[in-house]
Amino acid sequence: MRSWILQIRPTLKSLRKQRFPTTLIILQIALTCAVLCNAIPLIANHLAMMKLPSGVDESQLAVMVLHGCTRCRVADVNARAVDSLKKIEGVQSVTVVSTVPFGLRRGDMGIKLSLDAREYAATPHFYTGGPGSPAAMGLHLSAGRQFTPDDYRTPTDGLLPKYSDVWTTQSLAQSLWPMENPLGKEFWSGRHQFRVVGIVSHLSRPDPIARGPQAADWSVFVPIAPETALAGTYLIRASKKNLMIITQRARSVLTAAIPEAVLDLQQSRTVKDLRRQYFTQTQAMSAMLISVGFAMLVVNAIGIIGMANQRLNERRRQIGIRRSLGATRQDIQAMFQLENIFIAVSGAITGIMLAYLTKRLLMRTMETGHLTLKASLAAAGLLILITQIAAFFPALKASRIDPATAIRRL
Structure with a gap:
């Protein structure tokens, strides 16, 4: 430790003599x-979002989505679709829903905690479903009661009933009523009034990335009578073993049962496949960021090795003289390692300041997350570690120079 302390002053003096290459590396x-x-932080958020619990039994669920049947009667389409899908061997249940997690977004609406409030308290996603759909989805009720037949009301405007008893997610309830019991609380969306009768642990919105990590689980489930409002999206529940075969079979069966409609092949698949499809771009972005970061670390390591070897060649005589005057191998190695610590720490501090200024400028024009202390320390620590590893071998090579040979050559 003492040898390192004694090296500080000559190390700073040496770096001042090599200002240009030192500045470039910094x-x-x-x-x-x-x-x-x-x-x-972006990579960490992406990885966390990809592991986001959907709140439904993904491994046992598939969804079929129809489009283009604008003149069809809702009750007739639903009856034919449900009846034909239930006849497939291995199907446990078929229900009508508005959408599923990672599926089509169909119901984002702002909500207020009072009818005359001027600002929205939150913008959750509203799921709607007919009888049996909460159980088919596998929603886990952590508080409150199950829906009764009377809760499945007919929508007044083709979308939602004027008054509904609903379930909300735990995260949404905590955001709306922190430190309060949400059961029995009421909220409004337009002229629609809702009362919370149940809390589910999780129910991811169809597009969890769109609203950020905080609102990824903000969802409301509204029970409705599907005869006049819901049509075109059918939730199939089956065993894990048979789900893929049943999904393929359901596509052909539904196309034959309702030929006047168009089957959406991109959305008609298992919920697991929908998750994989939804996060494809996020996964690619994370891989790209990791690759760029790794490439930049490699470039830095190469730069450090090159600079250390250059300093070694320029200072062979100096190293030989120091060794002949009593400097140990550890002293020579400490000199090189200490120089690189100064360079790495200076670069890390400058980089953190640059990152902070860049983030402030970006936050003026777009919504971006804050720069976290943990991420800054992780980046700085990683860079210092990489530069020390890169400098270790040139420093070890310098410490092994024979003093007599070094002096005689020069």
């Missing part, structure tokens, strides 16, 4: 640090 490290400071 700027390179700073740029890498700034990129990593912003990339690490």
Whole structure:
């Protein structure tokens, strides 16, 4: 430790003599640090979102989606669709719903805690479903009661009933009524009034990324009578073992049962496949960010190795003289390692400042997350570690220079 302390002054003096290459390496490290400071939170958020619990039994659910049947009678379409799908061997249940997690977004609406409130308290997604749909989805009720037949009311405007008893997710309830019991609480969306009668642990919105991590689980489930309002989206529940075969069979069966409609092949699949499809772009973005970060770390390591070897070649005589005057191998290695610590720390501090300024500028024009202290320290620590590893071998090579040979050659 003492040898390292004694090296500080000569190390700073040596770096001042090599200002240009030292400055270039510091700027390179700073740029890498700034990129990593912003990339690490994004990657962490992406990975967390991809693991987001949907709240439904994904491994046992598939959905069939029809379009284009604008002149069809809702009750007739539903009857033919449900009847034909139930006849498939292995199907446990078929229900009519508005959509499913990672499916089509069909019901984002702002809500108010009083009818005359001027601002929205939140903008959750409204799921709607007919009798049996909560059980088919596998929603887990953590508080409150189950829906009764009387709760399935007919919509007054083709979308929602004027008054409904509903379930909300735990995260939405905590946001609307923190530290309060949400059961029995009421809220409004337009002229529609809702009363909370149940709380579910999770029910992801169809597009969880769109509203950010905080609102990814903000959902409301509204029971409705499907005869006049719901048509075209059918939830199939089956065993994990048979689900893929049943899904393929359901496509052909539904197309034959309702030929006047168009089957949406992109959306007519298992919920697991919908999740995979939804997060494809997110996964690609995360892979790209990781690749860019890794490439920049490699470039920094190469730069450090090159600079350390250059300093080694330029200072062979100095190293030989120091060794002949009593400097140990550890002293020589400490000199090189300490120089790189100063370079890495200077670059990391500059990079964190650059990342902070960049983030402030971006926040003026777009919605971006805040720069976190944890991400900044992680980026700085990773860079310092990489630079020390890169400098270790040139430093070890320098410590092994024979003093007599070094002096004699020069």
